[in-house]
Amino acid sequence: MKEAMIKCDNVSFKYRVNEGEEERYAVNGVSFQVEKGEFLVVLGHNGSGKSTIAKHMNALLLPTDGTVIVDKLDTSDPNNLWDIRAKAGMVFQNPDNQLVATIVEEDVAFGPENLGVPPEEIRKRVDESLKKVGMYEYKRHAPHLLSGGQKQRIAIAGILAMKPECIIFDEPTAMLDPSGRKEVLNNIKEINKKYGITIVLITHYMDEAAQADRVIVMDNGKIILEGKPRDVFSNVRKMKEIGLDVPQVTELCYELKNSGIDIDTNILNVDEMVNAICQLR
Template sequence: MKETMINCNNVSYKYRANENEEEKYAVNGVTFKVEKGEFLAILGHNGSGKSTIAKHMNALLLPTEGTVVVDGLDTSNSECLWEIRAKAGMVFQNPDNQLVATIVEEDVAFGPENLGIDPKEIRERVDDSLKKVGMYEYRKHAPHLLSGGQKQRIALAGILAMQPDCIILDEPTAMLDPSGRKDVLNYIKEVNEKYGITIILITHYMDEAAQADRLIVMDNGKIILEGKPREVFSNVKKMKELGLDVPQVTELCYELRKEGININSNILNVDEMVNVLCQLK
Protein backbone atom coordinates (compact mmCIF):
# COMPACT_ATOMS: atom_id res chain seq x y z
CA MET A 1 0.00 0.00 0.00
CA LYS A 2 1.38 3.40 -1.01
CA GLU A 3 2.03 6.07 1.60
CA THR A 4 0.21 9.40 1.57
CA MET A 5 2.31 12.52 0.91
CA ILE A 6 -0.47 15.11 1.21
CA ASN A 7 -3.97 14.73 2.60
CA CYS A 8 -6.48 17.55 2.03
CA ASN A 9 -9.65 16.86 4.00
CA ASN A 10 -12.75 19.04 3.46
CA VAL A 11 -10.56 22.11 2.83
CA SER A 12 -12.27 25.48 2.42
CA TYR A 13 -10.68 28.91 2.17
CA LYS A 14 -12.58 32.19 2.38
CA TYR A 15 -11.33 35.63 1.45
CA ARG A 16 -12.54 39.22 1.05
CA ALA A 17 -11.68 41.12 -2.14
CA ASN A 18 -12.04 44.31 -0.06
CA GLU A 19 -13.35 45.34 3.35
CA ASN A 20 -16.84 46.17 2.10
CA GLU A 21 -17.51 42.82 0.42
CA GLU A 22 -18.73 39.61 1.97
CA GLU A 23 -16.35 36.67 2.29
CA LYS A 24 -16.13 34.43 -0.77
CA TYR A 25 -14.97 30.84 -1.14
CA ALA A 26 -11.76 30.46 -3.17
CA VAL A 27 -11.78 26.76 -2.22
CA ASN A 28 -14.95 25.05 -1.04
CA GLY A 29 -14.95 21.61 0.61
CA VAL A 30 -12.08 20.02 -1.29
CA THR A 31 -10.93 16.51 -0.33
CA PHE A 32 -8.16 14.48 -2.01
CA LYS A 33 -4.93 12.64 -1.29
CA VAL A 34 -1.58 12.67 -3.07
CA GLU A 35 0.49 9.50 -2.85
CA LYS A 36 4.26 9.55 -2.41
CA GLY A 37 5.99 9.37 -5.80
CA GLU A 38 2.84 10.38 -7.70
CA PHE A 39 2.69 12.96 -10.50
CA LEU A 40 -0.59 14.84 -10.01
CA ALA A 41 -1.74 17.68 -12.25
CA ILE A 42 -4.45 20.13 -11.15
CA LEU A 43 -6.37 21.88 -13.94
CA GLY A 44 -8.80 24.78 -13.97
CA HIS A 45 -9.35 28.19 -15.48
CA ASN A 46 -8.36 31.41 -13.68
CA GLY A 47 -10.31 31.73 -10.44
CA SER A 48 -11.05 28.01 -10.19
CA GLY A 49 -9.12 27.67 -6.92
CA LYS A 50 -6.22 25.58 -8.23
CA SER A 51 -3.46 28.00 -7.18
CA THR A 52 -5.15 28.60 -3.82
CA ILE A 53 -5.18 24.88 -3.00
CA ALA A 54 -1.53 24.67 -4.13
CA LYS A 55 -0.53 27.31 -1.56
CA HIS A 56 -2.24 25.24 1.14
CA MET A 57 0.01 22.28 0.40
CA ASN A 58 3.13 23.94 1.81
CA ALA A 59 1.34 26.13 4.38
CA LEU A 60 1.60 29.45 2.53
CA LEU A 61 -2.14 29.57 3.22
CA LEU A 62 -4.05 27.91 6.06
CA PRO A 63 -7.58 26.56 5.57
CA THR A 64 -10.58 28.43 6.93
CA GLU A 65 -12.14 25.00 7.43
CA GLY A 66 -10.77 21.47 7.15
CA THR A 67 -7.20 20.17 7.40
CA VAL A 68 -4.09 19.81 5.23
CA VAL A 69 -1.57 17.21 6.40
CA VAL A 70 1.85 17.02 4.70
CA ASP A 71 3.67 13.74 5.36
CA GLY A 72 1.97 13.46 8.76
CA LEU A 73 2.39 17.15 9.69
CA ASP A 74 -0.69 19.35 10.10
CA THR A 75 -0.17 22.74 8.42
CA SER A 76 -2.17 24.45 11.20
CA ASN A 77 0.65 23.64 13.66
CA SER A 78 2.91 26.71 13.45
CA GLU A 79 5.80 24.76 15.00
CA CYS A 80 5.90 22.50 11.94
CA LEU A 81 6.05 25.19 9.22
CA TRP A 82 9.78 24.96 8.45
CA GLU A 83 9.66 21.17 8.38
CA ILE A 84 6.59 21.23 6.09
CA ARG A 85 8.26 23.65 3.67
CA ALA A 86 11.42 21.52 3.66
CA LYS A 87 9.29 18.50 2.72
CA ALA A 88 7.11 20.31 0.14
CA GLY A 89 9.00 22.89 -1.92
CA MET A 90 7.22 25.31 -4.23
CA VAL A 91 8.12 26.68 -7.66
CA PHE A 92 6.12 29.68 -8.88
CA GLN A 93 5.09 31.06 -12.27
CA ASN A 94 7.68 33.84 -12.55
CA PRO A 95 11.25 32.58 -12.01
CA ASP A 96 12.55 36.15 -11.59
CA ASN A 97 10.63 36.35 -8.31
CA GLN A 98 12.52 33.34 -6.96
CA LEU A 99 16.08 34.17 -7.96
CA VAL A 100 17.87 36.00 -5.14
CA ALA A 101 21.60 35.86 -5.94
CA THR A 102 23.87 37.21 -8.67
CA ILE A 103 25.51 33.84 -9.43
CA VAL A 104 23.58 30.67 -10.30
CA GLU A 105 25.29 28.37 -7.78
CA GLU A 106 24.82 30.91 -4.97
CA ASP A 107 21.13 31.08 -5.78
CA VAL A 108 20.75 27.29 -5.61
CA ALA A 109 22.65 27.28 -2.28
CA PHE A 110 20.30 29.83 -0.70
CA GLY A 111 17.66 27.34 0.50
CA PRO A 112 20.04 24.78 2.05
CA GLU A 113 21.94 27.61 3.78
CA ASN A 114 18.71 28.76 5.42
CA LEU A 115 18.14 25.18 6.62
CA GLY A 116 21.55 25.28 8.36
CA ILE A 117 23.09 22.54 6.21
CA ASP A 118 26.85 21.96 6.52
CA PRO A 119 28.77 23.94 3.81
CA LYS A 120 30.44 20.79 2.42
CA GLU A 121 27.06 19.11 1.97
CA ILE A 122 25.62 22.30 0.42
CA ARG A 123 28.37 22.20 -2.20
CA GLU A 124 27.45 18.60 -3.05
CA ARG A 125 23.71 19.39 -3.13
CA VAL A 126 24.18 22.41 -5.39
CA ASP A 127 26.27 20.49 -7.93
CA ASP A 128 23.92 17.51 -7.85
CA SER A 129 20.77 19.65 -8.27
CA LEU A 130 22.22 21.64 -11.17
CA LYS A 131 23.19 18.39 -12.91
CA LYS A 132 19.66 17.00 -12.44
CA VAL A 133 18.15 19.94 -14.33
CA GLY A 134 20.92 20.16 -16.95
CA MET A 135 22.30 23.50 -15.74
CA TYR A 136 25.63 22.52 -14.13
CA GLU A 137 27.67 24.20 -16.87
CA TYR A 138 25.91 27.49 -16.06
CA ARG A 139 26.79 27.43 -12.34
CA LYS A 140 29.07 30.51 -12.58
CA HIS A 141 26.66 32.50 -14.78
CA ALA A 142 24.48 35.43 -13.76
CA PRO A 143 20.82 34.27 -13.54
CA HIS A 144 19.43 37.46 -15.09
CA LEU A 145 21.30 36.72 -18.34
CA LEU A 146 19.65 33.32 -18.80
CA SER A 147 16.52 32.53 -20.81
CA GLY A 148 13.13 32.10 -19.13
CA GLY A 149 13.31 28.32 -19.38
CA GLN A 150 16.83 28.27 -17.94
CA LYS A 151 15.78 30.52 -15.05
CA GLN A 152 12.89 28.19 -14.24
CA ARG A 153 15.27 25.23 -14.24
CA ILE A 154 17.52 27.15 -11.80
CA ALA A 155 14.47 27.79 -9.59
CA LEU A 156 13.73 24.04 -9.72
CA ALA A 157 17.36 23.25 -8.83
CA GLY A 158 17.08 25.57 -5.82
CA ILE A 159 14.13 23.54 -4.53
CA LEU A 160 15.86 20.21 -5.31
CA ALA A 161 18.90 21.31 -3.28
CA MET A 162 16.66 21.38 -0.21
CA GLN A 163 15.95 17.68 -0.91
CA PRO A 164 12.17 17.83 -0.58
CA ASP A 165 9.92 14.78 -0.78
CA CYS A 166 7.43 16.78 -2.85
CA ILE A 167 7.58 19.70 -5.30
CA ILE A 168 4.52 21.85 -5.99
CA LEU A 169 4.75 23.80 -9.25
CA ASP A 170 2.26 26.63 -9.72
CA GLU A 171 2.02 27.19 -13.50
CA PRO A 172 5.83 27.05 -13.89
CA THR A 173 5.73 27.22 -17.70
CA ALA A 174 3.12 29.97 -18.11
CA MET A 175 5.72 32.63 -19.00
CA LEU A 176 7.85 30.42 -21.25
CA ASP A 177 7.94 29.86 -25.00
CA PRO A 178 7.05 26.36 -26.31
CA SER A 179 10.68 25.22 -26.32
CA GLY A 180 11.23 26.38 -22.74
CA ARG A 181 7.95 24.77 -21.67
CA LYS A 182 8.97 21.44 -23.16
CA ASP A 183 12.41 21.51 -21.49
CA VAL A 184 11.05 22.35 -18.04
CA LEU A 185 8.34 19.69 -18.25
CA ASN A 186 10.89 17.06 -19.31
CA TYR A 187 13.03 17.84 -16.25
CA ILE A 188 9.96 17.78 -13.98
CA LYS A 189 9.07 14.32 -15.31
CA GLU A 190 12.66 13.11 -14.90
CA VAL A 191 12.76 14.32 -11.27
CA ASN A 192 9.55 12.37 -10.64
CA GLU A 193 10.45 9.16 -12.48
CA LYS A 194 14.17 8.93 -11.72
CA TYR A 195 14.28 10.23 -8.14
CA GLY A 196 10.78 9.38 -6.91
CA ILE A 197 9.95 12.93 -5.86
CA THR A 198 6.21 13.61 -5.65
CA ILE A 199 5.13 16.23 -8.21
CA ILE A 200 2.02 18.41 -8.03
CA LEU A 201 1.70 20.50 -11.18
CA ILE A 202 -0.78 23.36 -11.43
CA THR A 203 -1.30 24.09 -15.12
CA HIS A 204 -3.72 25.22 -17.79
CA TYR A 205 -1.82 23.43 -20.57
CA MET A 206 -3.59 20.22 -21.54
CA ASP A 207 -0.51 18.63 -23.12
CA GLU A 208 1.34 19.01 -19.80
CA ALA A 209 -1.54 17.61 -17.78
CA ALA A 210 -1.83 14.62 -20.13
CA GLN A 211 1.59 13.40 -18.96
CA ALA A 212 0.61 13.19 -15.28
CA ASP A 213 -0.39 9.99 -13.46
CA ARG A 214 -3.65 11.56 -12.30
CA LEU A 215 -5.68 14.73 -12.89
CA ILE A 216 -7.91 16.88 -10.74
CA VAL A 217 -10.11 19.44 -12.50
CA MET A 218 -11.36 22.35 -10.39
CA ASP A 219 -14.05 24.92 -10.99
CA ASN A 220 -15.51 27.53 -8.65
CA GLY A 221 -13.41 26.22 -5.76
CA LYS A 222 -14.58 22.61 -6.07
CA ILE A 223 -13.29 19.37 -7.62
CA ILE A 224 -15.40 18.62 -10.71
CA LEU A 225 -13.48 15.74 -12.30
CA GLU A 226 -10.79 13.41 -11.02
CA GLY A 227 -9.01 10.41 -12.51
CA LYS A 228 -6.34 9.30 -14.97
CA PRO A 229 -5.76 11.66 -17.94
CA ARG A 230 -7.53 9.28 -20.37
CA GLU A 231 -10.60 9.16 -18.13
CA VAL A 232 -10.76 12.90 -17.52
CA PHE A 233 -10.07 14.06 -21.08
CA SER A 234 -12.62 11.64 -22.53
CA ASN A 235 -15.24 13.91 -20.87
CA VAL A 236 -14.87 16.38 -23.75
CA LYS A 237 -18.35 17.89 -23.36
CA LYS A 238 -17.88 18.50 -19.62
CA MET A 239 -14.41 20.00 -20.11
CA LYS A 240 -15.79 22.42 -22.70
CA GLU A 241 -18.62 23.39 -20.32
CA LEU A 242 -15.91 24.30 -17.81
CA GLY A 243 -14.16 26.48 -20.40
CA LEU A 244 -11.23 24.08 -20.73
CA ASP A 245 -9.67 22.40 -23.74
CA VAL A 246 -8.63 18.79 -24.17
CA PRO A 247 -5.64 17.49 -26.18
CA GLN A 248 -6.24 18.17 -29.87
CA VAL A 249 -6.27 14.50 -30.86
CA THR A 250 -8.82 13.76 -28.11
CA GLU A 251 -11.07 16.49 -29.48
CA LEU A 252 -10.64 15.14 -33.02
CA CYS A 253 -11.77 11.70 -31.82
CA TYR A 254 -14.77 13.34 -30.15
CA GLU A 255 -15.78 15.09 -33.39
CA LEU A 256 -15.27 11.92 -35.45
CA ARG A 257 -17.51 9.96 -33.06
CA LYS A 258 -20.19 12.65 -33.45
CA GLU A 259 -20.02 12.02 -37.20
CA GLY A 260 -20.65 8.31 -36.65
CA ILE A 261 -17.11 7.01 -36.94
CA ASN A 262 -16.43 4.29 -34.36
CA ILE A 263 -13.20 5.49 -32.75
CA ASN A 264 -11.94 5.37 -29.17
CA SER A 265 -12.51 8.65 -27.33
CA ASN A 266 -9.64 8.36 -24.84
CA ILE A 267 -6.70 8.84 -27.23
CA LEU A 268 -4.11 11.32 -25.91
CA ASN A 269 -1.34 11.63 -28.51
CA VAL A 270 -0.67 11.65 -32.25
CA ASP A 271 1.02 8.21 -32.34
CA GLU A 272 -2.03 6.57 -30.78
CA MET A 273 -4.27 8.43 -33.22
CA VAL A 274 -2.27 7.25 -36.23
CA ASN A 275 -2.41 3.62 -35.04
CA VAL A 276 -6.18 3.75 -34.55
CA LEU A 277 -6.82 5.44 -37.93
CA CYS A 278 -4.67 2.83 -39.70
CA GLN A 279 -6.85 0.10 -38.21
CA LEU A 280 -10.10 1.66 -39.43
CA LYS A 281 -11.54 0.07 -42.53
Protein backbone atom coordinates (compact mmCIF):
# COMPACT_ATOMS: atom_id res chain seq x y z
CA MET A 1 0.00 0.00 0.00
CA LYS A 2 1.29 3.48 -0.90
CA GLU A 3 2.05 6.07 1.76
CA ALA A 4 -0.75 8.49 2.64
CA MET A 5 -0.26 12.20 1.98
CA ILE A 6 -3.59 13.12 3.61
CA LYS A 7 -5.75 10.95 5.84
CA CYS A 8 -9.25 11.96 6.96
CA ASP A 9 -10.66 9.72 9.69
CA ASN A 10 -14.36 10.09 10.56
CA VAL A 11 -14.23 13.85 9.98
CA SER A 12 -17.28 15.96 10.83
CA PHE A 13 -17.66 19.72 10.73
CA LYS A 14 -20.61 21.65 12.18
CA TYR A 15 -21.50 25.30 11.72
CA ARG A 16 -24.24 27.77 12.62
CA VAL A 17 -25.83 30.00 9.98
CA ASN A 18 -27.21 32.45 12.56
CA GLU A 19 -26.63 32.95 16.26
CA GLY A 20 -29.00 30.83 18.34
CA GLU A 21 -29.83 28.43 15.49
CA GLU A 22 -29.09 24.74 15.67
CA GLU A 23 -25.73 23.61 14.30
CA ARG A 24 -25.70 21.95 10.88
CA TYR A 25 -23.30 19.40 9.44
CA ALA A 26 -21.29 20.58 6.43
CA VAL A 27 -19.28 17.34 6.59
CA ASN A 28 -20.57 14.30 8.44
CA GLY A 29 -18.38 11.27 9.25
CA VAL A 30 -16.09 11.36 6.21
CA SER A 31 -13.13 8.96 5.96
CA PHE A 32 -10.67 8.60 3.08
CA GLN A 33 -7.01 9.02 2.29
CA VAL A 34 -5.00 10.58 -0.52
CA GLU A 35 -1.91 8.65 -1.53
CA LYS A 36 1.37 10.42 -2.30
CA GLY A 37 1.58 11.22 -6.02
CA GLU A 38 -2.15 10.62 -6.59
CA PHE A 39 -4.50 12.83 -8.61
CA LEU A 40 -7.77 12.73 -6.64
CA VAL A 41 -10.96 14.58 -7.57
CA VAL A 42 -13.63 15.38 -5.00
CA LEU A 43 -16.88 15.89 -6.87
CA GLY A 44 -20.22 17.27 -5.75
CA HIS A 45 -22.79 19.99 -6.33
CA ASN A 46 -22.89 23.23 -4.31
CA GLY A 47 -23.50 22.51 -0.63
CA SER A 48 -22.29 18.91 -0.81
CA GLY A 49 -19.39 19.57 1.60
CA LYS A 50 -16.59 19.24 -0.95
CA SER A 51 -15.05 22.70 -0.38
CA THR A 52 -15.39 22.31 3.39
CA ILE A 53 -13.40 19.07 3.34
CA ALA A 54 -10.81 20.77 1.09
CA LYS A 55 -10.23 23.49 3.69
CA HIS A 56 -9.53 20.77 6.28
CA MET A 57 -6.62 19.47 4.19
CA ASN A 58 -4.31 22.37 5.00
CA ALA A 59 -5.85 23.32 8.36
CA LEU A 60 -7.89 26.33 7.21
CA LEU A 61 -10.68 24.56 9.08
CA LEU A 62 -10.36 22.11 11.98
CA PRO A 63 -12.78 19.18 12.38
CA THR A 64 -15.55 19.28 14.98
CA ASP A 65 -15.00 15.53 15.32
CA GLY A 66 -12.46 13.13 13.83
CA THR A 67 -8.89 13.73 12.68
CA VAL A 68 -7.08 15.03 9.60
CA ILE A 69 -3.45 13.96 9.19
CA VAL A 70 -1.25 15.67 6.57
CA ASP A 71 1.97 13.71 5.98
CA LYS A 72 1.86 12.35 9.57
CA LEU A 73 1.05 15.78 11.07
CA ASP A 74 -2.26 16.23 12.96
CA THR A 75 -4.01 19.45 11.87
CA SER A 76 -5.50 19.91 15.35
CA ASP A 77 -2.03 20.53 16.85
CA PRO A 78 -1.30 24.29 16.46
CA ASN A 79 2.45 23.56 16.50
CA ASN A 80 2.05 21.74 13.18
CA LEU A 81 0.28 24.58 11.36
CA TRP A 82 3.19 26.10 9.41
CA ASP A 83 4.66 22.70 8.50
CA ILE A 84 1.24 21.59 7.18
CA ARG A 85 0.82 24.79 5.13
CA ALA A 86 4.32 24.27 3.67
CA LYS A 87 3.45 20.70 2.66
CA ALA A 88 -0.07 21.32 1.37
CA GLY A 89 -0.63 24.47 -0.69
CA MET A 90 -4.05 25.69 -1.74
CA VAL A 91 -5.35 27.36 -4.90
CA PHE A 92 -8.81 28.93 -4.76
CA GLN A 93 -11.61 29.74 -7.19
CA ASN A 94 -10.87 33.42 -7.83
CA PRO A 95 -7.25 34.11 -8.86
CA ASP A 96 -7.72 37.85 -8.22
CA ASN A 97 -8.03 37.07 -4.50
CA GLN A 98 -4.61 35.38 -4.48
CA LEU A 99 -2.56 37.88 -6.45
CA VAL A 100 -0.87 40.40 -4.14
CA ALA A 101 1.82 42.20 -6.19
CA THR A 102 1.86 44.49 -9.23
CA ILE A 103 4.47 42.43 -11.13
CA VAL A 104 4.08 38.69 -11.88
CA GLU A 105 7.52 37.60 -10.59
CA GLU A 106 7.06 39.58 -7.37
CA ASP A 107 3.75 37.85 -6.80
CA VAL A 108 5.31 34.40 -7.24
CA ALA A 109 8.14 35.40 -4.85
CA PHE A 110 5.70 36.42 -2.09
CA GLY A 111 5.20 32.91 -0.62
CA PRO A 112 8.87 31.83 -0.40
CA GLU A 113 9.80 35.27 1.00
CA ASN A 114 7.35 34.68 3.86
CA LEU A 115 8.92 31.26 4.44
CA GLY A 116 12.32 32.95 4.91
CA VAL A 117 13.88 31.42 1.79
CA PRO A 118 17.23 33.09 0.85
CA PRO A 119 17.00 35.64 -2.02
CA GLU A 120 19.15 33.66 -4.50
CA GLU A 121 17.00 30.57 -3.91
CA ILE A 122 13.80 32.66 -4.34
CA ARG A 123 15.06 33.89 -7.75
CA LYS A 124 15.66 30.28 -8.82
CA ARG A 125 12.26 29.09 -7.52
CA VAL A 126 10.36 31.95 -9.19
CA ASP A 127 11.90 31.20 -12.60
CA GLU A 128 11.38 27.43 -12.24
CA SER A 129 7.76 27.82 -11.12
CA LEU A 130 6.87 30.22 -13.94
CA LYS A 131 8.43 27.83 -16.47
CA LYS A 132 6.40 24.92 -15.03
CA VAL A 133 3.15 26.77 -15.70
CA GLY A 134 4.25 28.18 -19.07
CA MET A 135 4.25 31.81 -17.87
CA TYR A 136 7.98 32.61 -17.72
CA GLU A 137 7.81 35.14 -20.57
CA TYR A 138 5.20 37.10 -18.58
CA LYS A 139 7.36 37.50 -15.46
CA ARG A 140 7.62 41.31 -15.85
CA HIS A 141 3.93 41.77 -16.73
CA ALA A 142 1.22 43.22 -14.50
CA PRO A 143 -1.07 40.38 -13.28
CA HIS A 144 -4.26 42.45 -13.67
CA LEU A 145 -3.69 42.67 -17.45
CA LEU A 146 -3.63 38.88 -17.88
CA SER A 147 -6.53 36.59 -18.81
CA GLY A 148 -8.37 34.57 -16.15
CA GLY A 149 -6.54 31.37 -17.11
CA GLN A 150 -3.16 33.13 -17.04
CA LYS A 151 -3.90 34.65 -13.62
CA GLN A 152 -4.80 31.23 -12.27
CA ARG A 153 -1.53 29.81 -13.62
CA ILE A 154 0.34 32.62 -11.84
CA ALA A 155 -1.50 31.67 -8.61
CA ILE A 156 -0.39 28.04 -9.15
CA ALA A 157 3.22 29.21 -9.74
CA GLY A 158 3.06 31.09 -6.42
CA ILE A 159 2.18 27.84 -4.64
CA LEU A 160 4.80 25.83 -6.58
CA ALA A 161 7.50 28.31 -5.52
CA MET A 162 6.91 27.21 -1.91
CA LYS A 163 7.80 23.62 -2.94
CA PRO A 164 4.73 21.85 -1.54
CA GLU A 165 4.32 18.08 -1.68
CA CYS A 166 0.58 18.44 -2.26
CA ILE A 167 -1.67 21.10 -3.84
CA ILE A 168 -5.40 21.33 -3.11
CA PHE A 169 -7.36 23.10 -5.85
CA ASP A 170 -10.76 24.38 -4.69
CA GLU A 171 -12.77 24.80 -7.93
CA PRO A 172 -9.89 26.61 -9.68
CA THR A 173 -11.63 26.71 -13.07
CA ALA A 174 -15.11 27.80 -11.92
CA MET A 175 -14.61 31.43 -13.01
CA LEU A 176 -12.78 30.69 -16.27
CA ASP A 177 -13.94 30.42 -19.88
CA PRO A 178 -13.54 27.03 -21.68
CA SER A 179 -10.04 27.81 -23.03
CA GLY A 180 -8.88 29.04 -19.60
CA ARG A 181 -10.32 25.92 -17.97
CA LYS A 182 -8.49 23.68 -20.43
CA GLU A 183 -5.10 25.36 -19.96
CA VAL A 184 -5.34 25.27 -16.16
CA LEU A 185 -6.42 21.61 -16.09
CA ASN A 186 -3.56 20.66 -18.44
CA ASN A 187 -1.22 22.46 -16.07
CA ILE A 188 -2.60 20.60 -13.05
CA LYS A 189 -2.16 17.23 -14.80
CA GLU A 190 1.41 18.07 -15.82
CA ILE A 191 2.35 19.14 -12.27
CA ASN A 192 1.06 15.79 -11.04
CA LYS A 193 2.56 13.51 -13.70
CA LYS A 194 5.85 15.30 -14.43
CA TYR A 195 6.79 16.48 -10.94
CA GLY A 196 5.00 13.88 -8.77
CA ILE A 197 3.11 16.46 -6.70
CA THR A 198 -0.03 15.07 -5.05
CA ILE A 199 -3.16 16.78 -6.39
CA VAL A 200 -6.61 17.11 -4.81
CA LEU A 201 -9.01 18.83 -7.21
CA ILE A 202 -12.41 20.00 -5.97
CA THR A 203 -14.81 20.44 -8.88
CA HIS A 204 -18.31 19.95 -10.25
CA TYR A 205 -17.12 19.50 -13.85
CA MET A 206 -17.42 15.92 -15.10
CA ASP A 207 -14.78 16.29 -17.82
CA GLU A 208 -12.23 17.32 -15.19
CA ALA A 209 -13.14 14.47 -12.87
CA ALA A 210 -12.87 11.95 -15.74
CA GLN A 211 -9.12 12.65 -15.97
CA ALA A 212 -8.30 11.82 -12.33
CA ASP A 213 -6.76 8.66 -10.89
CA ARG A 214 -9.67 8.38 -8.46
CA VAL A 215 -12.96 10.19 -7.79
CA ILE A 216 -14.84 10.75 -4.53
CA VAL A 217 -18.46 11.91 -4.88
CA MET A 218 -19.99 13.83 -1.97
CA ASP A 219 -23.59 14.67 -1.19
CA ASN A 220 -25.06 16.20 1.99
CA GLY A 221 -21.68 16.07 3.73
CA LYS A 222 -21.10 12.37 3.11
CA ILE A 223 -19.17 10.24 0.60
CA ILE A 224 -21.64 8.32 -1.54
CA LEU A 225 -19.40 6.97 -4.33
CA GLU A 226 -15.67 6.36 -4.58
CA GLY A 227 -13.44 4.70 -7.17
CA LYS A 228 -11.86 5.06 -10.59
CA PRO A 229 -13.67 7.56 -12.87
CA ARG A 230 -15.11 4.96 -15.25
CA ASP A 231 -16.47 2.91 -12.32
CA VAL A 232 -17.99 5.96 -10.60
CA PHE A 233 -19.55 7.41 -13.77
CA SER A 234 -21.09 4.10 -14.79
CA ASN A 235 -23.48 4.71 -11.83
CA VAL A 236 -25.51 7.04 -14.05
CA ARG A 237 -28.77 6.67 -12.13
CA LYS A 238 -27.13 7.33 -8.75
CA MET A 239 -25.31 10.40 -10.09
CA LYS A 240 -28.52 11.83 -11.52
CA GLU A 241 -30.38 11.19 -8.25
CA ILE A 242 -28.02 13.60 -6.46
CA GLY A 243 -28.20 16.19 -9.25
CA LEU A 244 -24.89 15.49 -11.00
CA ASP A 245 -24.32 14.76 -14.65
CA VAL A 246 -21.91 12.22 -16.11
CA PRO A 247 -19.77 12.64 -19.26
CA GLN A 248 -22.08 12.88 -22.30
CA VAL A 249 -20.71 9.74 -23.96
CA THR A 250 -21.24 7.77 -20.72
CA GLU A 251 -24.86 8.94 -20.56
CA LEU A 252 -25.41 8.11 -24.24
CA CYS A 253 -24.16 4.54 -23.69
CA TYR A 254 -26.40 4.27 -20.62
CA GLU A 255 -29.45 5.32 -22.69
CA LEU A 256 -28.51 2.93 -25.51
CA LYS A 257 -28.19 0.10 -22.98
CA ASN A 258 -31.63 0.95 -21.58
CA SER A 259 -33.02 0.80 -25.14
CA GLY A 260 -31.88 -2.81 -25.43
CA ILE A 261 -28.56 -2.26 -27.24
CA ASP A 262 -25.76 -4.38 -25.80
CA ILE A 263 -23.07 -1.73 -25.31
CA ASP A 264 -20.45 -1.16 -22.60
CA THR A 265 -21.43 1.66 -20.20
CA ASN A 266 -17.93 2.09 -18.72
CA ILE A 267 -17.02 4.65 -21.39
CA LEU A 268 -15.46 8.08 -20.77
CA ASN A 269 -14.51 9.56 -24.14
CA VAL A 270 -15.49 9.73 -27.80
CA ASP A 271 -12.77 7.31 -29.00
CA GLU A 272 -14.01 4.61 -26.61
CA MET A 273 -17.57 5.31 -27.75
CA VAL A 274 -16.62 4.88 -31.43
CA ASN A 275 -14.85 1.58 -30.67
CA ALA A 276 -17.85 0.30 -28.72
CA ILE A 277 -20.25 1.17 -31.57
CA CYS A 278 -17.94 -0.49 -34.12
CA GLN A 279 -18.04 -3.71 -32.09
CA LEU A 280 -21.84 -3.86 -32.13
CA ARG A 281 -23.29 -6.71 -34.21
